[in-house]
Amino acid sequence: xxxxxxxxxxxxxxxxxxxxxxxxxxxxxxxxxxxxxxxxxxxxxxxxxxxxxxxxxxxxxxxxxxxxxxxxxxxxxxxxxxxxxxxxxxxxxxxxxxxxxxxxxxxxxxxxxxxxxxxxxxxxxxxxxxxxxxxxxxxxxxxxxxxxxxxxxxxxxxxxxxxxxxxxxxxxxxxxxxxxxxxxxxxxxxxxxxxxxxxxxxxxxxxxxxxxxxxxxxxxxxxxxxxxxxxxxxxxxxxxxxxxxxxxxxxxxxxxxxxxxxxxxxxxxxxxxxxxxxxxxxxxxxxxxxxxxxxxxxxxxxxxxxxxxxxxxxxxxxxxxxxxxxxxxxxxxxxxxxxxxxxxxxxxxxxxxxxxxxxxxxxxxxxxxxxxxxxxxxxxxxxxxxxxxxxxxxxxxxxx
Amino acid sequence: xxxxxxxxxxxxxxxxxxxxxxxxxxxxxxxxxxxxxxxxxxxxxxxxxxxxxxxxxxxxxxxxxxxxxxxxxxxxxxxxxxxxxxxxxxxxxxxxxxxxxxxxxxxxxxxxxxxxxxxxxxxxxxxxxxxxxxxxxxxxxxxxxxxxxxxxxxxxxxxxxxxxxxxxxxxxxxxxxxxxxxxxxxxxxxxxxxxxxxxxxxxxxxxxxxxxxxxxxxxx
Numbered sequence: 083x084x085x086x087x088x089x090x091x092x093x094x095x096x097x098x099x100x101x102x103x104x105x106x107x108x109x110x111x112x113x114x115x116x117x118x119x120x121x122x123x124x125x126x127x128x129x130x131x132x133x134x135x136x137x138x139x140x141x142x143x144x145x146x147x148x149x150x151x152x153x154x155x156x157x158x159x160x161x162x163x164x165x166x167x168x169x170x171x172x173x174x175x176x177x178x179x180x181x182x183x184x185x186x187x188x189x190x191x192x193x194x195x196x197x198x199x200x201x202x203x204x205x206x207x208x209x210x211x212x213x214x215x216x217x218x219x220x221x222x223x224x225x226x227x228x229x230x231x232x233x234x235x236x237x238x239x240x241x242x243x244x245x246x247x248x249x250x251x252x253x254x255x256x257x258x259x260x261x262x263x264x265x266x267x268x269x270x271x272x273x274x275x276x277x278x279x280x281x282x283x284x285x286x287x288x289x290x291x292x293x294x295x296x297x298x299x300x301x302x303x304x305x306x307x308x309x310x311x312x313x314x315x316x317x318x319x320x321x322x323x324x325x326x327x328x329x330x331x332x333x334x335x336x337x338x339x340x341x342x343x344x345x346x347x348x349x350x351x352x353x354x355x356x357x358x359x360x361x362x363x364x365x366x367x368x369x370x371x372x373x374x375x376x377x378x379x380x381x382x383x384x385x386x387x388x389x390x391x392x393x394x395x396x397x398x399x400x401x402x403x404x405x406x407x408x409x410x411x412x413x414x415x416x417x418x419x420x421x422x423x424x425x426x427x428x429x430x431x432x433x434x435x436x437x438x439x440x441x442x443x444x445x446x447x448x449x450x451x452x453x454x455x456x457x458x459x460x461x462x463x464x465x466x467x468x469x470x471x472x473x474x475x476x477x478x479x480x481x482x
Numbered sequence: 483x484x485x486x487x488x489x490x491x492x493x494x495x496x497x498x499x500x501x502x503x504x505x506x507x508x509x510x511x512x513x514x515x516x517x518x519x520x521x522x523x524x525x526x527x528x529x530x531x532x533x534x535x536x537x538x539x540x541x542x543x544x545x546x547x548x549x550x551x552x553x554x555x556x557x558x559x560x561x562x563x564x565x566x567x568x569x570x571x572x573x574x575x576x577x578x579x580x581x582x583x584x585x586x587x588x589x590x591x592x593x594x595x596x597x598x599x600x601x602x603x604x605x606x607x608x609x610x611x612x613x614x615x616x617x618x619x620x621x622x623x624x625x626x627x628x629x630x631x632x633x634x635x636x637x638x639x640x641x642x643x644x645x646x647x648x649x650x651x652x653x654x655x656x657x658x659x660x661x662x663x664x665x666x667x668x669x670x671x672x673x674x675x676x677x678x679x680x681x682x683x684x685x686x687x688x689x690x691x692x693x694x695x696x697x698x699x700x701x702x
Contacts, residue, residue: 436573436576438559440554470557
């Protein structure tokens, strides 16, 4: 008989995960019936909540706030131990003492996106109208919806203009949406490994992931919560496929090559003989411990719909006409999910709008994920960009 | 006599000036304070740094990724791009000055580039090595080989400079496309301006490089 080990069930129960959905281990802003979130699909979401973290202190003239926008599977726990996984914050290379975003200098904010599953209202949250989990009754959300919700949070925090909005990948999309929707409120924008529109190839990868989730019998048309289930096999496959797109051929080869996992010879089975298989299975199974399957469907959909030029008559430069925001655009040579050509198109549009823009392509073989890793040249550029913007903003030294 | 004595630059101390290239200081001196400048082929951003010190809003384009990243790491607003292909992305009148410093000879279409400079900017500042310089002529005439100098050390087969010209050639190009010369300087081997008002042929012989402040001609 051929030996097959399927992806193991998650070590963390659905209960532990769902606790974070409604009662996150972070700050929460509640928005009542008087403050609905107007969604692009035409629905008013109300009531809703935004879970967020802050690091550092807001200075007296409220000029040192930096909003970090997280990527598809990120959350608000940028620089603290994750409450579910116990792992360090996901962007501690960039945020922390002595790092480019030093909380002794800036007031750093990061909010879980609307549609997420770490405390901001999303498909895993309880629908107050039914008392049950939203599931697929949750309205489809967009990147502009996420940003609109963040703007309401920033209002709530009493901040008029953000010193900087920073993000990579889906976070970079939110950065660009911030500058297009609220140019007066963004002094500087650091958009990393992103694009102004989701490409056909990327939509295709997302569709693959969604179909993997939906093919899991435990998905139950999105109603798995009512059955006390979670489609962890489908979601793990989705994550495995996506994870490949975050790396590069060279990085995978360097890391794993054709090396075997704890064995000398092939087992002539479908067991994880190769290290790369074992690695991917681990990525899949650890992901489902902390992420909700429906949330994954909604957030990938939001990225698919993203197209700034499409919202401005097909002319990207129109989205940024007359903008005063200082931009820094960063791409990575081996990123084939958001290749440099996408960043270049953005830079051309910003040039056509006479915007002040820096654009650096960083040479690395680490693929799309490079923005999350310790890549010194990227970190140096981020630091210098923020310091230069800080000088122009009149931020000097500790707490501006 | 040093350039900074010739051209006192506001915002720069003599000590600071000493760190910078003489032709950069000369070019910076041609830019009015408070203006908006695009430096095409900005290298490591030295000129942009001088301009920034003087409170000028400077942007840059640079072909080499290493150059761009060094500029961005200095906090400068520089993008990776090519003078031949990327200037078309900029709208008309986007800048007060567009600077092309020691880059014209490396472009594929110098005439088109020059026209673009004066479309994007109300003024252009162009500097280039003068191939009419006596040392160049001598190497070709006596040595019988393609000239190489301290500033242009590359051999003919590995140089990026594909469109060399003389000061006289450049003046003729400006005339042909209706570009007005507001100011012209010829610099000697050490980057110092030739002090005397002399006829073009003298500059063409003794200027190691030419620096021109250009504006659009009549009817442009």
